[in-house]
Amino acid sequence: MIAAYDVLIIGGGPIGIACGLAAKRAGLSYVIIEKGCLVNSLYNYPLYMTFFSTSERLEIGGIPFVSINPKPSRPEALEYYRRVATSEALNINLFEEVRELQRNGSEYFITTTKMAYHARHVIIATGFYDIPNMLDVPGENLPKVTHYYKDPHYYATRKVVVVGAHNSAVDAALETYRKGAQVTMVIREDEIGKRVKYWVKPDIENRIKEGSIKAYFHSTIKSIEEQTVTINTPEGEMTFANDFVIAMTGYQPDFTLLEKAGIQLSDDGKKLPVYNPLTMETNMPHIYLAGVVCGGMDTHVWFIENSRDHADKIIQSIKR
Template sequence: MYKAFSYFCDMEILDILIIGGGPIGLNCALEAQKNNLTYLIIEKGTIVNSLYNYPLYMRFFSTAEKLEIAEIPFISTAPKPGRQEALEYYQGIARQKNINIHLYEKVLKVTKENDVFTIETTKGKYSAKNVIISTGFYDIPNFMNIPGENLPKVKHYYTEPYPYAKQKIVVVGSSNSAVDAALETYRKGAEVTMIIRHSEISKSVKYWVKPDIENRIAEGSIKAYFNSEITEIKENTVIFKDENGQTNEIENDFVLAMTGYLPDFEFLKNSGIELQGECLNPLYHPETMETNVKNLYLAGVVCGGKDTHLWFIENSRIHAELILQSILK
């Protein structure tokens, strides 16, 4: 069982409060444990909530050893672990290490006074000398902002292909999530059309999947419009402009808008963190991960602003160690 620590609500001052219970948040907690610091994770969903909401059959680009935290072995039966194996690994660590974590509790506000942070949540208030924000980016879709985007048939999250069998599907985007959705729904009998703003499938698509989608497009099994953009979504059709600037309207049952996701920039700004440039990159020191607010740190994907492909589990595991070194100094 996870320790409830209800007395934290009585404003005992923690050494560290961690916002977000993903892989990097867990790694920060393990570093705090190792250094005998009092800490608590506040997580709005379940443990590694973003991974839980990934497509059911998703496989990582990274191999298992590159997803490991705290030198705890990640045993996988396949070269590239899948969603379920990752859930078992990270949730298993939370159980085995008895990590102090509050689940299904959302942080609303972080303020600072006299070197102590007050963290307000949906269930109470906490105090801490240091705060680590490790909230990822999976909660806020990157909306297209076009008419009809709020229709029930438009989905910004994709889990599995079965609901789309024998349906006319439009997949928006050309990244890993879009390609996976297109291939999986096609193989379950959907009539798939991809609307892609760029001139080709994204170079970041997993190398063992990219030839598959390109071959399906080349043979005509999946229709793809490159250099094109949706302008309106209607109840039974989708309207888009193609690369020649011509307006097209096609029949449609569902739109899978795999347009990416964004960090909660309002939460970062309200916490006092400066955001810079077009990508709204949060200001932090790369050697300590400390933001412009003293003793307020960032860890993981949230560090990249709108550039959500900059950081991932494999290359942000080091953030926990950098932060704890800074705190201990």
């Protein structure tokens, strides 16, 4: 059996949900396909993460997001987007991954891990949390190395190396330190990242200054061993005892689906997809992009706050 819709939305994150809301309100038949759980990327964020933005800037579809905190937390965001999806009775298929996307005349034929679809329009609203930027060093495949940080309790009393200098790395360093871990940061740059949340940045800088958290700047990981880590520093090579490595080196989108669909990507390494910023339509007719995927490899360009309007742009274009 093949289901047919006016609009098929790939990605069940906040922007994918916003697109579903807009399609429903426009009277279009639609379905949202999500390969994981609802707002899967947010679910995989650290347990105690707080957003940089205030709750009203994370709202979608004009539905109020009420938070008891100045900056909403991960659990509050999960609750908000879940309530939006359920209260609006959005048509969402979870734990279903899109495998193929092919043009079929004036429509598109989409196959997933569960079934097949026809759609007149396709919106790709996928995130960037699936493929970590690798260190490419010996020992990176050891069980003690992770590119995803969740809960600080796991690292209590252990010797932990955190790689990176931006929000995720700083959060991991501070939280594990406060659970009793001996934390060492390995930072390629000469300072903590400028985009680190302004209420967190003084905290990590003061912990480094007082020596509670050790930080090596202008440094990189050379190799990871079962019980040690070796790093390259301006003073030379250093090896010290280590139990865990948390490599917060960032993530990148999976461009496979875009390439299969025929969407043009820049060849300068940034992999910027071609699209019309007024309608969000790509070089492929009736395929649209929404959210972080629009930024290619630069995943710091688009956020929930500045891409919420993508949904309305796309649906207005579809209606025209």
